[in-house]
Amino acid sequence: MLRMRNRNDVYAGLFLIGVAIVFIWQGWxxxxxxxxxxxxxxxxxxxxxxxxxxxxAVFAGGxxxxxxxxxxxxxxxxxxxxxxxxxxxxxxxHLGLFLSLFGVVMIAGxxxxxxxxxxxxxxxxxxxxxxxxxxxxGLSLQMTIWPAGLLxx
Amino acid sequence: xxxxxxxxxxxxVALQWGNLFYCFVGALIGTLIGVLPGIGxxxxxxxxxxxxxxxxxxxxxxxxxxxFYGAQYGGSTTAILVxxxxxxxxxxxxxDGYQMARKGRAGPALAVAALGSLFxxxxxxxxxVLLAPPLAKFALAFGAAEYFALMVLGLFAAIVLAHGxxxxxxxxxxxxxxxxxxxxxxxxGAIRFTFGIQELTDRLDFVPLAMGVFxxxxxxxxxxxxxxxxxxxxxxxxxxPTRDDxxxxxxxxxxxxxxxxxxxxxxxxxxMLSSFAAYSIExxxxxEPERFGQGAVEGVAAPESANNAGAQTSFVPLLxxxxxxxxxxxxxxxxxxxxxxxxxxxxMSSNPDLFWGVIASMILxxxxxxxxxxxxxxxWVKLLSVPYRLFYxxxxxxxxxxxxxxxxxxxxxxxxxxxGFMGYLLxxxxxxxxxxxxxxxxxxxxxxxxxxxxNISDGDFMIFIERPISATLLVITVLLAGLMVxxxxxxxxxxxxxxxx
Numbered sequence: 001m002l003r004m005r006n007r008n009d010v011y012a013g014l015f016l017i018g019v020a021i022v023f024i025w026q027g028w029x030x031x032x033x034x035x036x037x038x039x040x041x042x043x044x045x046x047x048x049x050x051x052x053x054x055x056x057a058v059f060a061g062g063x064x065x066x067x068x069x070x071x072x073x074x075x076x077x078x079x080x081x082x083x084x085x086x087x088x089x090x091x092x093x094h095l096g097l098f099l100s101l102f103g104v105v106m107i108a109g110x111x112x113x114x115x116x117x118x119x120x121x122x123x124x125x126x127x128x129x130x131x132x133x134x135x136x137x138g139l140s141l142q143m144t145i146w147p148a149g150l151l152x153x
Numbered sequence: 154x155x156x157x158x159x160x161x162x163x164x165x166v167a168l169q170w171g172n173l174f175y176c177f178v179g180a181l182i183g184t185l186i187g188v189l190p191g192i193g194x195x196x197x198x199x200x201x202x203x204x205x206x207x208x209x210x211x212x213x214x215x216x217x218x219x220x221f222y223g224a225q226y227g228g229s230t231t232a233i234l235v236x237x238x239x240x241x242x243x244x245x246x247x248x249d250g251y252q253m254a255r256k257g258r259a260g261p262a263l264a265v266a267a268l269g270s271l272f273x274x275x276x277x278x279x280x281x282v283l284l285a286p287p288l289a290k291f292a293l294a295f296g297a298a299e300y301f302a303l304m305v306l307g308l309f310a311a312i313v314l315a316h317g318x319x320x321x322x323x324x325x326x327x328x329x330x331x332x333x334x335x336x337x338x339x340x341x342g343a344i345r346f347t348f349g350i351q352e353l354t355d356r357l358d359f360v361p362l363a364m365g366v367f368x369x370x371x372x373x374x375x376x377x378x379x380x381x382x383x384x385x386x387x388x389x390x391x392x393x394p395t396r397d398d399x400x401x402x403x404x405x406x407x408x409x410x411x412x413x414x415x416x417x418x419x420x421x422x423x424x425m426l427s428s429f430a431a432y433s434i435e436x437x438x439x440x441e442p443e444r445f446g447q448g449a450v451e452g453v454a455a456p457e458s459a460n461n462a463g464a465q466t467s468f469v470p471l472l473x474x475x476x477x478x479x480x481x482x483x484x485x486x487x488x489x490x491x492x493x494x495x496x497x498x499x500x501m502s503s504n505p506d507l508f509w510g511v512i513a514s515m516i517l518x519x520x521x522x523x524x525x526x527x528x529x530x531x532x533w534v535k536l537l538s539v540p541y542r543l544f545y546x547x548x549x550x551x552x553x554x555x556x557x558x559x560x561x562x563x564x565x566x567x568x569x570x571x572x573g574f575m576g577y578l579l580x581x582x583x584x585x586x587x588x589x590x591x592x593x594x595x596x597x598x599x600x601x602x603x604x605x606x607x608n609i610s611d612g613d614f615m616i617f618i619e620r621p622i623s624a625t626l627l628v629i630t631v632l633l634a635g636l637m638v639x640x641x642x643x644x645x646x647x648x649x650x651x652x653x654x
Contacts, residue, residue: 012321019331026346027345030345043603058321
């Protein structure tokens with residue numbers, strides 16, 4: 001019975017193989033051409049095949065060589081950090097820079113193990129304020145500070 | 154003597170009040186982010202890129218260059234005082250620098266690092282002045298086969314130092330190359346790998362990828378493993394090195410500068426490779442190798458000079474061949490193109506002010522950096538006591554603004570989330586993401602030159618071997634690859650740097 005001796009490598013190998021398969025699948029209809037007249041499909045297919053070979057070797061190595069134990073998975077920072085950037089995407093063109101960044105910092109602040117809410121509110125206000133000052137007032141990047149319609153006629 | 158004239162002219166450009174100011178700003182920002190672990194020059198320059206739209210090209214590039222080599226100075230401060238590399242290229246400085254600090258000799262370690270870097274900076278600038286013009290001429294003899302061979306060499310050079318599995322490092326290269334294929338194919342106009350998403354036909358943008366993998370993923374990882382930051386217990390008795398320190402350091406500084414200058418020329422080389430190579434060579438050459446890892450001053454002097462020299466000469470492939478050799482330089486190429494300057498051998502003749510101005514500014518910048526770093530080191534040390542919880546939300550905020558304002562496109566920020574997630578997985582599975590970025594940068598040029606070379610030769614691979622320059626480059630690549638798989642060297646590689654783990 002095969003045992004995974006290095007979980008990281010098993011997953012890493014599968015990841016490489018998986019991505020290469022997606023590229024082969026997506027590039028299926030592309031014209032490949034010949035060595036002297038390569039089409040848009042030639043080089044990517046070559047790379048994908050290479051990556052599948054590499055991935056397989058890494059995958060197989062995960063069963064033969066022992067490695068570091070995988071670290072415990074803590075979903076909280078991953079989800080909240082990505083969510084904070086997602087909040088920026090959703091709001092930047094509607095709520096303006098100040099409120100959007102305030103939300104980003106508040107959500108990101110929850111990602112730490114012991115979130116300190118009062119500190120976070122102060123930090124969020126400070127960062128949003130200074131960003132608006134520096135980027136919009138100072139460097140005149142094209143962003144609104146407040147929601148459209150508010151404070152503006 | 155057009156070279157000297159060009160350089161003097163460049164010095165005048167760099168000495169203009171505005172340029173001097175931006176050189177200082179760059180050096181200051183560079184030191185700041187160099188000192189702070191968890192944020193590097195790639196993320197910083199990516200964040201500042203949109204602002205340079207509004208600047209003239211010369212001051213913009215002077216500032217960005219200052220950030221890049223300034224980060225090498227700042228990175229050593231953190232490495233010496235808290236045993237944390239502020240930058241990747243300062244990883245080896247931790248080995249002996251921190252040991253010196255523990256023995257109460259933090260001051261001399263900092264001084265040797267800064268003065269060594271200063272010397273290396275001057276040396277590298279002279280090296281560029283003397284070498285760039287002939288290289289630019291030489292570059293005109295480069296055909297598709299040579300470009301391809303050089304880039305392959307660069308990609309291999311980038312993984313020489315990859316930690317752990319070489320197979321995984323190679324996987325990062327193929328992954329980076331594949332990602333760079335997304336979008337419109339340059340030569341046929343065919344649209345590839347877009348999943349039907351309109352925004353992707355324009356090719357994936359480099360900045361969201363860099364920020365996702367290097368800034369966002371890094372923040373997540375740091376929050377996952379909150380490590381107690383070591384506080385600085387070292388006292389500074391005095392900053393000035395002893396006569397013995399000087400005697401031991403200067404040959405190391407010299408060797409580091411020469412080595413760094415050459416390795417910086419290689420695409421994929423640059424600061425990190427230089428510092429590792431310089432440290433191993435110094436240890437090998439030393440009559441008392443057992444002192445290394447115990448606070449040997451040469452172990453600080455050599456890598457610190459090498460990384461600064463390598464950082465500076467890594468501009469040369471961009472300015473002479475149009476090949477960006479690492480991620481930071483690729484952003485610089487982006488900044489040049491924003492201002493309508495196409496990087497390549499013609500920059501020297503078509504934009505002499507830019508070419509020589511940026512090079513000359515490096516000398517001034519290096520002097521500023523010594524002043525910024527040595528007497529003011531106490532201020533930077535204070536920065537290290539700022540807790541991470543105040544610091545990471547600022548990184549995220551700047552990432553969002555930086556990526557969004559590139560094209561004012563929410564899509565770019567969404568891509569940063571995707572790549573942040575991917576980067577997190579890669580770090581978790583012990584991939585090293587730096588080669589991925591280099592491969593992504595070189596991908597389109599690599600494919601294009603591969604196709605053209607084989608088109609010229611009617612599909613005959615001999616073209617890569619028959620042409621002398623290309624053959625030489627490929628032979629070096631094969632030697633390098635051979636060295637990597639040799640079990641003896643693999644073991645050596647691990648033992649040389651085990652102390653860092």
